[in-house]
Amino acid sequence: MTAMPTPRPTKTLLRALAGERLPTPPIWMMRQAGRYLPEYRATRAQAGDFLSLCYTPDLAAEVTLQPIRRFGFDAAILFADILLIPQALGMDLWFVTGEGPRLSTVTTPAELAALKPAGAVHETLAPVYETLRILSRELPRETTLIGFAGAPWTVATYMVAGRGGLEQAPAHALKDQDRATFQGIIDLVTEATITYLSAQIEAGAEVVKLFDSWAGSLRGQDFDDFALEPTRRIIAALKDRHPDIPVIAFPREAGERYVGFARATGANCVALDNSVAAEWAAEHVQKDGCVQGNLAPGHMVTGGQALVDETRRIVAAFSNGPHIFNLGHGITPDANPDNVALMIQTVRGG
Numbered sequence: 617m618t619a620m621p622t623p624r625p626t627k628t629l630l631r632a633l634a635g636e637r638l639p640t641p642p643i644w645m646m647r648q649a650g651r652y653l654p655e656y657r658a659t660r661a662q663a664g665d666f667l668s669l670c671y672t673p674d675l676a677a678e679v680t681l682q683p684i685r686r687f688g689f690d691a692a693i694l695f696a697d698i699l700l701i702p703q704a705l706g707m708d709l710w711f712v713t714g715e716g717p718r719l720s721t722v723t724t725p726a727e728l729a730a731l732k733p734a735g736a737v738h739e740t741l742a743p744v745y746e747t748l749r750i751l752s753r754e755l756p757r758e759t760t761l762i763g764f765a766g767a768p769w770t771v772a773t774y775m776v777a778g779r780g781g782l783e784q785a786p787a788h789a790l791k792d793q794d795r796a797t798f799q800g801i802i803d804l805v806t807e808a809t810i811t812y813l814s815a816q817i818e819a820g821a822e823v824v825k826l827f828d829s830w831a832g833s834l835r836g837q838d839f840d841d842f843a844l845e846p847t848r849r850i851i852a853a854l855k856d857r858h859p860d861i862p863v864i865a866f867p868r869e870a871g872e873r874y875v876g877f878a879r880a881t882g883a884n885c886v887a888l889d890n891s892v893a894a895e896w897a898a899e900h901v902q903k904d905g906c907v908q909g910n911l912a913p914g915h916m917v918t919g920g921q922a923l924v925d926e927t928r929r930i931v932a933a934f935s936n937g938p939h940i941f942n943l944g945h946g947i948t949p950d951a952n953p954d955n956v957a958l959m960i961q962t963v964r965g966g
C-alpha cells in the first residue's frame with residue numbers, strides 16, 4: 617500500500633482537535649449517558665447492575681447512543697468506567713448503591729506482584745471493544761466516537777484506598793512512604809492503559825480521553841512524576857502506534873499546572889474543570905491548542921438565565937481559538953434534561 621496523505625477531518629469534533637477555530641464549537645458532555653436520563657435508568661435496570669451494563673456490549677452501546685438520539689451531541693463517549701482496568705489486572709471491584717466504587721487494595725510489593733501483567737487485560741475488557749465496534753456501525757456519520765481510560769494517578773488512588781470519594785490520602789501516604797512500590801503501581805497501570813487504549817482505537821475509537829480526576833491533589837514534583845509523566849508516556853506510545861489519533865487530557869483541578877500541560881504531554885486538547893475562569897484559560901492554555909470545557913455542572917440542575925449567560929460567556933471567551941464545549945465535570949443525577957437542551961440551543965443558536 618502507498619502512503620496516503622492524511623485527509624482533513626470533516627467531523628466537527630475532529631476539526632477542533634486538529635486546531636481549527638469553528639464558528640460554533642462542537643459540544644458533548646461528561647457523563648452524558650447517566651442517571652439524569654430516564655432511558656438510561658431503564659436500560660440500567662434491565663442490565664441489573666452497573667458493571668453488567670459496562671460488560672454487556674448491546675446495552676452499553678444502547679446507553680451511549682441515548683444522549684445522541686435525544687440531544688444530537690457532536691461526540692459519543694464509550695460507556696464504561698475507569699475502574700475496569702484494576703479489575704482487568706485481577707483486583708475485585710464492586711459498586712455500593714448510593715456510595716460508589718469499592719475495590720480490593722494493593723499497597724505492598726507482594727500485592728503488586730500478584731496482579732496480572734498489562735497484556736492480560738484484554739481477557740476482561742474484550743466486551744468493551746465489542747461495544748466500540750457496535751458504536752462505529754451505529755453512530756450517525758457526523759458523530760465522533762470517544763474512547764477513554766483513567767490516568768494512572770487517579771486509577772492508582774482507587775487501587776490503594778479501595779474506594780473513591782475524597783480519599784486520595786492512602787495513595788499520598790504510599791507514594792511518600794514506599795515510592796518504589798507506588799511507582800510500580802503507576803508503571804503497571806500506564807502499560808495496561810496503553811494496551812487498553814490501543815485496542816479501543818483498533819475497535820473504532822476516533823479520539824481518546826484520559827481522566828485524571830484527582831490530579832489537583834498533586835503538588836510540585838509529584839505533579840510532574842504522577843500526573844504529567846504517565847500521561848506523556850501513554851500519549852507517546854499511542855501516537856507511535858496510531859499517529860493520527862487525537863488525545864484529550866483532563867488533569868482536573870490542575871489550576872496553574874494547566875499551563876503548558878498540552879506541550880509537556882503531547883495532548884491535542886486539555887479539558888478544563890470549572891474552577892478556572894474561561895478568560896484566564898483562553899489566554900494561558902488555549903494559546904497552545906484546543907481546550908474543552910468548562911461550564912459548572914450545577915447549571916444543569918438550576919437552569920434559567922444564569923445557564924444561558926454563563927454558556928454565552930464561555931463560548932465568547934474561547935471564540936478566538938479551537939474549543940470543544942463541555943461541562944467542567946460530569947453531569948449529576950439530579951440534573952434536568954431540559955437544561956441540557958437549553959445549553960445546546962444556546963451554544964448552537966446564539
Ligand SMILES: Cc1c2[nH]c(c1CCC(=O)O)Cc1[nH]c(c(CCC(=O)O)c1C)Cc1[nH]c(c(CCC(=O)O)c1C)Cc1[nH]c(c(C)c1CCC(=O)O)C2
Pocket residue numbers: 645646647648649650651660666693694695696697698699715716717764780781827829946
Ligand atoms: C473517577 C471516575 C470514575 N469513573 C469515571 C471517572 C473519571 C471522571 C470523573 O471524575 O467523574 C469515568 C466515567 N464513568 C462513566 C463514564 C462513561 C462515559 C460518560 O458518560 O462520561 C466515564 C468516562 C460512567 C459511570 N460511572 C459510574 C456511573 C454511575 C453508576 C450508576 O449508573 O449507578 C456512571 C454513569 C459510577 C462511578 N464510577 C466512578 C465513581 C467514583 C462512580 C460512582 C459515582 C457515581 O455514582 O456517580 C469512578
